[in-house]
Amino acid sequence: MSYKSDKDLGLVLCTHCNSVFKVEEKVCNKCNSKLKQRDKYSLVKTLNFTIIAIIFLFPANILTMMEVTTLGVIEKSTILDGIVYFFETKSYLIAVVIFFASIIVPIFKLLVLLYLLYTTKYNKIYLARNATRYYRIIKFIGKWSMIDIFVVALMIVMVQFGNLSNITAGPAAIAFTVVVISTMLATESFDTRLLWDKD
Amino acid sequence: MDEKIEQVSVKKSKKIVFLIWLLPFIALLISTSMLYNHFEKQGEEIEIYFNNAEGFVVDKTPLKYKGIKIGIVSNIEVDEKNINRFLVKVEVDNKALSLVAKKGTKFWKVEPKATLTEISGLNTIFSGIYIEAMPSAQNIEEIKKLEEQYTFNAVSEKPINYLQDGLFIDLKSSNGTLEVGAPVLYKSFLVGKIVKKNLKDNNVLYTIFIEEEYKSLVKEDSSFWNVNAIDLKASLSGIKFKVNTLASLIAGGIAFDSDSLKEPLVNTSKVFNLYSSKEDIDYLPDYVVLETDVEHGLEKDFSKVLYNGIEIGYVDDLSFVLEDKQSFIFVKIKKEFASLLKSNPYFELKKPTISLEKLEELPNIVKGTYISLTKRSKNEGEIKDIYTLHNNPMKREILEIVLKSDDTLKIEKDSPVFFKDIKVGRVKSKKLHSKSDELRVNVEIFKEYSYLVNSTSIFYIQSPVEINASLENISFKTAPLSGFINSSIAFDTKDLSAKRTINRFYLFPSYEKMLEQKYFLQKGKRYTLSLDNANNVLKSNSIYYKGIEAGKVVSKKYNEKTKKVDAQIFVFEKYAKYINESTKFYSISGFDMDFSLEKVNIKTQSLNTLVKGGISFISLDENAKKVKSFHKFDFYKSLDEVLKEQRFNENGLRVVVLAKSKSSLKENSPVFYRQLQIGVVEDYSLAKDGTSIELQLYIDEKFKYLVRKNSIFYNATAFGMEVSLLGVKVTTETLETLISGGISLVTPTEYKEQADSMMSFPLYNDVEEEWLNWNPKFEKL
Numbered sequence: 001m002s003y004k005s006d007k008d009l010g011l012v013l014c015t016h017c018n019s020v021f022k023v024e025e026k027v028c029n030k031c032n033s034k035l036k037q038r039d040k041y042s043l044v045k046t047l048n049f050t051i052i053a054i055i056f057l058f059p060a061n062i063l064t065m066m067e068v069t070t071l072g073v074i075e076k077s078t079i080l081d082g083i084v085y086f087f088e089t090k091s092y093l094i095a096v097v098i099f100f101a102s103i104i105v106p107i108f109k110l111l112v113l114l115y116l117l118y119t120t121k122y123n124k125i126y127l128a129r130n131a132t133r134y135y136r137i138i139k140f141i142g143k144w145s146m147i148d149i150f151v152v153a154l155m156i157v158m159v160q161f162g163n164l165s166n167i168t169a170g171p172a173a174i175a176f177t178v179v180v181i182s183t184m185l186a187t188e189s190f191d192t193r194l195l196w197d198k199d
Numbered sequence: 200m201d202e203k204i205e206q207v208s209v210k211k212s213k214k215i216v217f218l219i220w221l222l223p224f225i226a227l228l229i230s231t232s233m234l235y236n237h238f239e240k241q242g243e244e245i246e247i248y249f250n251n252a253e254g255f256v257v258d259k260t261p262l263k264y265k266g267i268k269i270g271i272v273s274n275i276e277v278d279e280k281n282i283n284r285f286l287v288k289v290e291v292d293n294k295a296l297s298l299v300a301k302k303g304t305k306f307w308k309v310e311p312k313a314t315l316t317e318i319s320g321l322n323t324i325f326s327g328i329y330i331e332a333m334p335s336a337q338n339i340e341e342i343k344k345l346e347e348q349y350t351f352n353a354v355s356e357k358p359i360n361y362l363q364d365g366l367f368i369d370l371k372s373s374n375g376t377l378e379v380g381a382p383v384l385y386k387s388f389l390v391g392k393i394v395k396k397n398l399k400d401n402n403v404l405y406t407i408f409i410e411e412e413y414k415s416l417v418k419e420d421s422s423f424w425n426v427n428a429i430d431l432k433a434s435l436s437g438i439k440f441k442v443n444t445l446a447s448l449i450a451g452g453i454a455f456d457s458d459s460l461k462e463p464l465v466n467t468s469k470v471f472n473l474y475s476s477k478e479d480i481d482y483l484p485d486y487v488v489l490e491t492d493v494e495h496g497l498e499k500d501f502s503k504v505l506y507n508g509i510e511i512g513y514v515d516d517l518s519f520v521l522e523d524k525q526s527f528i529f530v531k532i533k534k535e536f537a538s539l540l541k542s543n544p545y546f547e548l549k550k551p552t553i554s555l556e557k558l559e560e561l562p563n564i565v566k567g568t569y570i571s572l573t574k575r576s577k578n579e580g581e582i583k584d585i586y587t588l589h590n591n592p593m594k595r596e597i598l599e600i601v602l603k604s605d606d607t608l609k610i611e612k613d614s615p616v617f618f619k620d621i622k623v624g625r626v627k628s629k630k631l632h633s634k635s636d637e638l639r640v641n642v643e644i645f646k647e648y649s650y651l652v653n654s655t656s657i658f659y660i661q662s663p664v665e666i667n668a669s670l671e672n673i674s675f676k677t678a679p680l681s682g683f684i685n686s687s688i689a690f691d692t693k694d695l696s697a698k699r700t701i702n703r704f705y706l707f708p709s710y711e712k713m714l715e716q717k718y719f720l721q722k723g724k725r726y727t728l729s730l731d732n733a734n735n736v737l738k739s740n741s742i743y744y745k746g747i748e749a750g751k752v753v754s755k756k757y758n759e760k761t762k763k764v765d766a767q768i769f770v771f772e773k774y775a776k777y778i779n780e781s782t783k784f785y786s787i788s789g790f791d792m793d794f795s796l797e798k799v800n801i802k803t804q805s806l807n808t809l810v811k812g813g814i815s816f817i818s819l820d821e822n823a824k825k826v827k828s829f830h831k832f833d834f835y836k837s838l839d840e841v842l843k844e845q846r847f848n849e850n851g852l853r854v855v856v857l858a859k860s861k862s863s864l865k866e867n868s869p870v871f872y873r874q875l876q877i878g879v880v881e882d883y884s885l886a887k888d889g890t891s892i893e894l895q896l897y898i899d900e901k902f903k904y905l906v907r908k909n910s911i912f913y914n915a916t917a918f919g920m921e922v923s924l925l926g927v928k929v930t931t932e933t934l935e936t937l938i939s940g941g942i943s944l945v946t947p948t949e950y951k952e953q954a955d956s957m958m959s960f961p962l963y964n965d966v967e968e969e970w971l972n973w974n975p976k977f978e979k980l
Contacts, residue, residue: 041216048219052226059233074268075259171233178226 042191049186064170242293252285269295301345303335364411372473375403421457424474486529491588511536543575596646606708623648653699659713661689722772749774781823785835852903857891858962863940877902913963
């Protein structure tokens with residue numbers, strides 16, 4: 001690899017105003033933010049949030065996402081039930097959207113995160129370019145992965161007819177939220193610069 | 200400085216790492232607890248066999264216990280052994296498993312159900328059907344002791360929860376008109392309901408549930424009856440209409456009543472009788488069985504048993520033994536009349552017959568055929584198993600008499616016999632006398648009234664309404680109502696102290712005839728009148744003496760010998776003494792109109808006789824010889840005739856005039872002198888030689904001196920009519936003579952001696968003017 005990073009040159013980059021300082025500088029004299037050459041705990045934090053996300057992925061898919069009460073009959077549905085329901089009712093687009101937003105995307109994000117951790121930890125520089133591309137994807141879709149919770153929240157607000165028809169969020173909604181938030185946190189806490197460090 | 204900062208940051212970082220590593224553990228904890236909670240609720244599956252799994256949806260149809268969801272249907276399969284059965288697997292919540300998966304728990308399907316008495320499971324219309332569970336014990340401790348069971352057979356309908364607080368009572372009924380769910384009422388207040396109904400030993404057995412708080416209302420002697428929603432009782436006396444509770448309107452219900460002083464029911468296994476109506480409670484539980492071999496025409500449930508007109512029971516059932524042609528009638532008698540059964544009762548079948556004689560029993564006719572009960576003894580006897588139903592009335596002590604009649608009679612067997620409108624007997628039979636056409640009516644007079652019959656009794660047929668109308672008054676006499684269709688017999692006894700020596704009486708065909716008979720029984724004499732023509736004389740015409748009724752015409756008969764009609768009359772003793780040989784009878788019928796050109800003289804008798812006519816008599820000589828009864832008298836058309844005859848036969852003068860033609864002269868044509876009537880034409884005949892008409896004139900005694908040997912008679916009818924240029928001159932005596940005719944007498948001024956009797960005179964047709972100027976002045980001789 002014929003490139004030189006700030007680390008190689010003993011410099012530090014202010015991530016807020018893109019000014020470059022000597023590594024000794026602790027505070028950016030331009031924007032007054034703290035200067036760090038590398039986040040030491042980046043990998044740990046990402047790993048932890050990834051683990052948390054994986055843990056909560058199970059209840060999110062097994063437990064009830066939404067409880068629809070119609071005339072006293074409670075109908076509990078998991079995420080998968082919802083997809084099956086929309087699929088059965090031939091709302092394929094919605095089924096696909098939910099399937100992606102609720103199942104494919106979180107799993108994809110977690111897989112990407114694990115891949116990033118692996119490449120970083122074991123210093124696979126040759127994979128860094130590829131990994132960065134993935135990172136950009138998950139960062140971009142990160143803010144859209146709450147779509148499921150958004151649908152549920154919207155439904156709860158809209159369908160409140162007392163005994164006639166009523167929708168409440170199930171425990172899976174919380175779990176799913178935790179999954180989404182922790183993947184986002186994992187993504188945020190990953191310091192992409194580490195990918196390129198040639199130790 | 201730098202070092203310090205670094206140290207600080209390192210310290211901080213360690214904390215962060217620690218905290219970061221803590222998070223996954225917390226997450227793991229939370230996640231596992233969430234999952235644990237979820238799976239812990241999942242519970243176990245039980246299996247229930249249903250005969251009908253219609254409406255069950257896997258993962259949707261819940262299992263409920265008193266409305267709380269405790270499980271969900273997880274699988275439905277067709278039973279391998281019996282394809283009409285379904286194996287429904289139900290996932291029961293873990294907590295409820297210990298409640299439900301126990302021996303004896305009952306499961307049934309709840310679905311919308313609408314029967315006459317209840318609409319249940321309505322909620323399932325929206326929520327869908329569900330399975331309900333009911334454990335076999337009432338409290339948790341007991342349930343825990345029960346064996347575990349995971350396979351059940353569903354029951355077809357909601358079982359009775361005998362564990363409920365309250366009272367379950369069995370009622371026995373002969374019919375099953377009530378439905379499960381129908382209300383149980385105490386004083387019209389809902390205290391429970393029918394929970395079960397089944398057939399047992401030919402009886403319908405109802406199980407009713409009385410709620411806990413009303414349990415004490417049921418006593419040992421409570422009586423239960425079937426409440427009909429609409430209680431309609433219609434009789435001639437009125438209509439009674441009663442509607443019970445609305446629920447019972449549809450499905451009926453059970454009501455009960457108890458003696459509030461009694462102790463509440465202890466033995467709940469006692470089976471009570473369910474009476475078909477409240478009234479039934481008043482009846483003896485056992486039947487009274489009547490046996491008969493006649494066609495009875497009784498109707499089940501409708502035919503009544505009467506005692507003295509009071510309804511004491513009804514026919515509840517009938518049976519017929521074909522071989523013996525015996526009918527058995529099962530009768531229910533009211534408890535309060537039970538003692539009648541001990542007094543040797545006489546049961547008589549009474550059939551309504553359409554005869555007015557029965558009209559007084561009109562309510563009974565409406566009741567239809569009924570059974571009448573009569574006490575035969577006052578002492579208490581034994582109750583028999585089977586009584587005989589008699590077809591004939593009970594024999595009473597009676598006095599039998601025979602009535603004879605030659606008229607047709609509208610009386611029937613059983614027609615009543617009245618004495619002053621009180622029934623004192625009845626007609627036993629009616630038959631023809633074996634040798635004549637005389638009708639013999641056998642009559643039974645009840646013993647207690649036999650003293651009323653003696654030799655002075657007069658029997659007559661009482662027709663429904665007797666209208667006795669005369670111009671003086673109109674009187675009605677009506678027989679009792681029963682006399683309206685068939686006549687009845689009535690009698691009158693003139694003297695109750697008289698003795699009864701005869702057993703046969705004459706039966707008068709009407710009240711009038713009887714009165715007539717009574718009339719003729721008075722003291723009097725009979726005479727016979729000889730009439731040319733009986734037109735004006737009616738039977739029952741009265742005989743008057745000086746305007747007072749003195750008797751009656753008894754009969755009229757044509758006498759072949761005399762070619763006249765003989766009318767027999769009856770005159771009271773009181774007036775008969777005035778009748779002697781000089782007595783003349785004359786008609787006072789109608790009105791007597793004396794019509795002449797001078798005047799119209801209408802003479803009428805009393806209004807009564809005006810219509811009916813009558814006969815009066817006058818005795819001209821009080822000292823004349825008495826006549827015997829049945830003496831024949833002549834009859835005169837009027838009093839005038841009598842008087843005329845009287846006059847003519849006296850000392851008048853009879854002369855004969857010879858006329859060329861009879862012209863308008865006839866008997867009784869007047870003879871005038873100076874236009875004053877002095878006599879009449881008594882008779883006329885053709886002269887033997889045929890040359891003239893001989894008119895015999897009678898001149899009254901007072902005027903006979905007017906007739907002289909030279910007197911001239913001329914026909915006053917004839918009139919002269921002179922036609923001249925000046926006009927027409929008509930000369931005649933009077934207008935009267937112009938029409939009725941007459942003879943005028945003139946005597947010359949120089950008259951001669953008196954004319955002899957039967958002397959002949961010529962009758963001139965024309966009058967000469969000279970004659971009218973004659974003006975003799977008689978010296979009375």
